[in-house]
Amino acid sequence: xxxxxxxxxxxxxxxxxxxxxxxxxxxxxxxxxxxxxxxxxxxxxxxxxxxxxxxxxxxxxxxxxxxxxxxxxxxxxxxxxxxxxxxxxxxxxxxxxxxxxxxxxxxxxxxxxxxxxxxxxxxxxxxxxxxxxxxxxxxxxxxxxxxxxxxxxxxxxxxxxxxxxxxxxxxxxxxxxxxxxxxxxxxxxxxxxxxxxxxxxxxxxxxxxxxxxxxxxxxxxxxxxxxxxxxxxxxxxxxxxxxxxxxxxxxxxxxxxxxxxxxxxxxxxxxxxxxxxxxxxxxxxxxxxxxxxxxxxxxxxx
Amino acid sequence: xxxxxxxxxxxxxxxxxxxxxxxxxxxxxxxxxxxxxxxxxxxxxxxxxxxxxxxxxxxxxxxxxxxxxxxxxxxxxxxxxxxxxxxxxxxxxxxxxxxxxxxxxxxxxxxxxxxxxxxxxxxxxxxxxxxxxxxxxxxxxxxxxxxxxxxxxxxxxxxxxxxxxxxxxxxxxxxxxxxxxxxxxxxxxxxxxxxxxxxxxxxxxxxxxxxxxxxxxxxxxxxxxxxxxxxxxxxxxxxxxxxxxxxxxxxxxxxxxxxxxxxxxxxxxxxxxxxxxxxxxxxxxxxxxxxxxxxxxxxxxxxxxxxxxx
Numbered sequence: 331x332x333x334x335x336x337x338x339x340x341x342x343x344x345x346x347x348x349x350x351x352x353x354x355x356x357x358x359x360x361x362x363x364x365x366x367x368x369x370x371x372x373x374x375x376x377x378x379x380x381x382x383x384x385x386x387x388x389x390x391x392x393x394x395x396x397x398x399x400x401x402x403x404x405x406x407x408x409x410x411x412x413x414x415x416x417x418x419x420x421x422x423x424x425x426x427x428x429x430x431x432x433x434x435x436x437x438x439x440x441x442x443x444x445x446x447x448x449x450x451x452x453x454x455x456x457x458x459x460x461x462x463x464x465x466x467x468x469x470x471x472x473x474x475x476x477x478x479x480x481x482x483x484x485x486x487x488x489x490x491x492x493x494x495x496x497x498x499x500x501x502x503x504x505x506x507x508x509x510x511x512x513x514x515x516x517x518x519x520x521x522x523x524x525x526x527x528x529x530x531x532x533x534x535x536x537x538x539x540x541x542x543x544x545x546x547x548x549x550x551x552x553x554x555x556x557x558x559x560x561x562x563x564x565x566x567x568x569x570x571x572x573x574x575x576x577x578x579x580x581x582x583x584x585x586x587x588x589x590x591x592x593x594x595x596x597x598x599x600x601x602x603x604x605x606x607x608x609x610x611x612x613x614x615x616x617x618x619x620x621x622x623x624x625x626x627x628x629x630x631x632x
Numbered sequence: 633x634x635x636x637x638x639x640x641x642x643x644x645x646x647x648x649x650x651x652x653x654x655x656x657x658x659x660x661x662x663x664x665x666x667x668x669x670x671x672x673x674x675x676x677x678x679x680x681x682x683x684x685x686x687x688x689x690x691x692x693x694x695x696x697x698x699x700x701x702x703x704x705x706x707x708x709x710x711x712x713x714x715x716x717x718x719x720x721x722x723x724x725x726x727x728x729x730x731x732x733x734x735x736x737x738x739x740x741x742x743x744x745x746x747x748x749x750x751x752x753x754x755x756x757x758x759x760x761x762x763x764x765x766x767x768x769x770x771x772x773x774x775x776x777x778x779x780x781x782x783x784x785x786x787x788x789x790x791x792x793x794x795x796x797x798x799x800x801x802x803x804x805x806x807x808x809x810x811x812x813x814x815x816x817x818x819x820x821x822x823x824x825x826x827x828x829x830x831x832x833x834x835x836x837x838x839x840x841x842x843x844x845x846x847x848x849x850x851x852x853x854x855x856x857x858x859x860x861x862x863x864x865x866x867x868x869x870x871x872x873x874x875x876x877x878x879x880x881x882x883x884x885x886x887x888x889x890x891x892x893x894x895x896x897x898x899x900x901x902x903x904x905x906x907x908x909x910x911x912x913x914x915x916x917x918x919x920x921x922x923x924x925x926x927x928x929x930x931x932x933x934x935x936x937x938x939x940x941x942x
Contacts, residue, residue: 389738392941409742417738423730425653427660439649440739484735494738 334403336492336523337365337388342397344383344547357383359547360397365540367402367491370514370524372538374531380547381527382420385496388525389417401492413441416485420497420527422477424484426470430461433469434483441488455483460509474501482513493517495526499533511537535559568598646741647749654753658719663757667764670711674704674768678776693780694907697808700776701905704769705817709901711765712758712825713853719754720832721845734942744934747833751930754829762822769818770810777809807907816915817904823922824897828853830929831892837936856894859887892925 344358358380365371386392390406404411434452459479499507542552727733788798832849839845
């Protein structure tokens with residue numbers, strides 16, 4: 331794997347002029363971050379904290395007031411740097427007059443793809459995001475979730491080494507959200523670097539290797555997820571079918587141990603999302619499941 | 633997959649892909665439906681024949697044909713100019729508003745490719761529309777000219793005109809038919825529409841709304857149509873033998889650089905309608921001038937657009 335960082339942001343400052351020569355708005359203040367190749371990095375923060383501006387600076391959509399951004403060692407402001415990037419904006423809109431297949435084809439051609447390779451890639455991408463059945467439907471009839479999926483397909487069409495996702499599951503139902511999450515994890519296993527912004531902290535926690543927290547344009551905390559969220563002085567113990575006697579013994583043991591304290595005790599809980607997925611399983615045509623089955627079949631035949 | 637090679641400064645292929653998508657977009661927006669009333673108008677003009685031909689105020693056949701051409705060329709000019717403004721004004725701000733532009737510019741697409749592609753797309757649609765209208769014009773004019781030639785021949789023969797005069801009369805009418813000069817007139821309108829589209833492209837790169845782009849482009853179109861008259865009136869009257877001084881010449885040149893002189897295009901079109909001789913060299917000069925105008929506006933658009941933040 332290359333030593334060059336997938337994304338390198340150094341002392342990024344971005345100021346916007348206020349209307350009518352008003353006060354300058356300092357959107358990003360001296361942010362530095364580095365994302366290693368193959369890493370899944372989550373940038374989280376409240377609305378207006380500078381997440382999207384940082385992302386846009388990385389993609390060359392805004393010019394830094396000072397500081398630099400690079401992608402695999404290439405200056406972000408140069409077009410070359412975008413050859414290996416796939417981007418999915420928040421609430422993406424595409425040309426509504428194009429069909430799903432035409433949309434992927436359009437972006438593929440922009441990346442220099444053509445011929446048989448492009449044709450195969452279109453089918454592969456539509457299958458990956460579960461839109462094979464909608465391949466010839468125009469995007470104007472697509473739901474928000476479907477637009478998000480086609481957005482992912484166009485982002486991945488040229489097989490980029492870096493995928494930048496801005497709120498990838500915004501407006502997507504929990505099942506779709508889970509599928510997108512699985513897809514991100516699959517990208518990770520393939521060595522693709524993922525840089526994502528999300529408000530869904532639980533999702534970030536589940537898929538990211540490292541997280542940066544940005545607030546008022548300042549990167550206030552950054553590190554590996556384990557380092558950031560583990561509580562040094564607390565230990566969690568989840569037992570399966572513990573008898574009342576066993577529980578009593580544990581309590582007694584804690585009582586007689588100097589400095590130890592039982593903070594809380596109760597039944598372990600599932601998440602609402604897991605419950606939802608369990609209850610709705612089988613009620614929706616699971617394109618991803620079909621895809622997985624096909625992939626397993628292909629692997630088996632190989 | 634192999635790693636991509638470096639992206640060239642400008643790629644005609646990428647511009648072509650964007651142009652192709654723009655054509656598809658405009659076609660699927662059903663812009664060609666506007667051609668239906670124009671076709672009806674062109675065909676409807678045939679029925680005015682009897683009205684003009686009869687009575688004491690009857691027009692000469694060549695006057696009728698000139699009127700036919702004037703109406704058709706005027707309609708073509710109006711349609712293509714307005715179409716060039718509105719479609720260009722809608723496309724780029726539309727891409728910015730719905731963030732389609734983000735996904736395009738995040739691919740290895742230089743901004744110049746995007747601008748040129750959009751402009752080429754609009755120009756291609758104008759070309760197709762112009763071609764359809766031109767075919768209609770040629771067909772209706774041919775039909776009408778043939779009818780006039782038959783009438784005139786029959787009329788002059790009946791009155792016992794010598795064959796030489798019949799031949800001269802026929803030649804005069806035929807000159808008002810679908811000739812190469814008429815095609816120069818159509819081409820002049822096409823070139824004018826290309827320049828207007830380039831003007832609208834420039835405005836749309838810094839404009840904040842579609843309405844502003846359309847209003848400003850229409851204003852420039854109007855100024856461009858009358859600027860030569862205004863320059864003559866303001867600075868010196870050539871009819872009185874006045875020569876512009878240096879300051880007037882500089883201001884005049886600046887105005888003609890900022891606002892394209894559409895009178896030049898109209899001059900060719902008017903000459904075509906009057907069946908006057910238009911030299912291919914004049915046409916080539918007009919095409920060259922249009923290319924310079926389009927080139928300047930595209931470069932200016934690129935300067936503005938290359939630093940634009942989204």
